[in-house]
Amino acid sequence: MKKVVLVLLMVLALGMGAAAAAPEYHTVAKGDTLHALAKRYAVTVGEFLEFNPGLNPENLRIGQKLLIPVEPLWSYHVVQPGDSSRSLAAQYQVPEDLLLQANGLTSQELKTGAMIRIPIHFYLGQPAQRPTHTVEIGETLYELALRYKVNLADLVKWNNLPDPNQIMAGQVLIVG
Numbered sequence: 001m002k003k004v005v006l007v008l009l010m011v012l013a014l015g016m017g018a019a020a021a022a023p024e025y026h027t028v029a030k031g032d033t034l035h036a037l038a039k040r041y042a043v044t045v046g047e048f049l050e051f052n053p054g055l056n057p058e059n060l061r062i063g064q065k066l067l068i069p070v071e072p073l074w075s076y077h078v079v080q081p082g083d084s085s086r087s088l089a090a091q092y093q094v095p096e097d098l099l100l101q102a103n104g105l106t107s108q109e110l111k112t113g114a115m116i117r118i119p120i121h122f123y124l125g126q127p128a129q130r131p132t133h134t135v136e137i138g139e140t141l142y143e144l145a146l147r148y149k150v151n152l153a154d155l156v157k158w159n160n161l162p163d164p165n166q167i168m169a170g171q172v173l174i175v176g
Contacts, residue, residue, distance in 0.1 A: 023095060023122045028064040033057075043069045053101060067098075073121040074102075079110045082153045086176070088116070093124045108149075130158075131176040137169040148175040 026037060034057040038045045047069040049055055055066065077088060085108040089096035100106065102119045110116065133144060141164045145152040156164045158174040167173065 022124055023098060024068045024070075025065045026068055028060045028062055028066060030062055032060055034060065037066070041068050053104075070121050072119070075118040075120045076115050077118055079112050079114045079116060081112050082151055082157075083110050083112075084108045084151055084154070085110060086150065087154055088118070090130075090176075092118045092120065094119055094122050095124065098122050130174045132172050133175045135167050135169050135171045135173060139167070139169075141165075141167055141173075144173065144175060150176060 026032075026041070034045050034048055034055075038048055045057065048066065049057065051067045051069040060066075075092065077083075077092070085096050085100050085105065088110075089099045092099075096108075098119050099116075100108075103116045105116075131148075133148070135144075141155055141161070142152060145155050152164070155161070155173065155175065161167070
């Protein structure tokens, strides 16, 4: 039953992705106020504050980038073993920093079984080509996981490696 609900949520999320938009930012200029920006973008001050946690409306800084609020559209995901904010951001095609922000998280580490919000209102579309690494003599998969800050299990899965101890120089691996 859990898998059916998860699949339905994923289908719903992908189906609504067409209405989503990549995040847009406003760079604060001299004289900008949060009230004026809210009016300019036809949103409330509260929405600006919700989309920009930690924003002090009394202290806008010239050059500061503010996320422009959009109509929120959420999907939900139950964290599975091996999930990280990076892998979920890639899976759902949303910016990782906004996924972390939507859940009040500061780390890529996610607790298995936790339900997190996916900000599909910032669906990025089809993924760009995934980053790769050509294995050099003496490198290990563990070292590559540390270097690229990814989960070792993800490297094994992304590259369909039957034995993670058997990578070879010249082999091209997906690393992100």
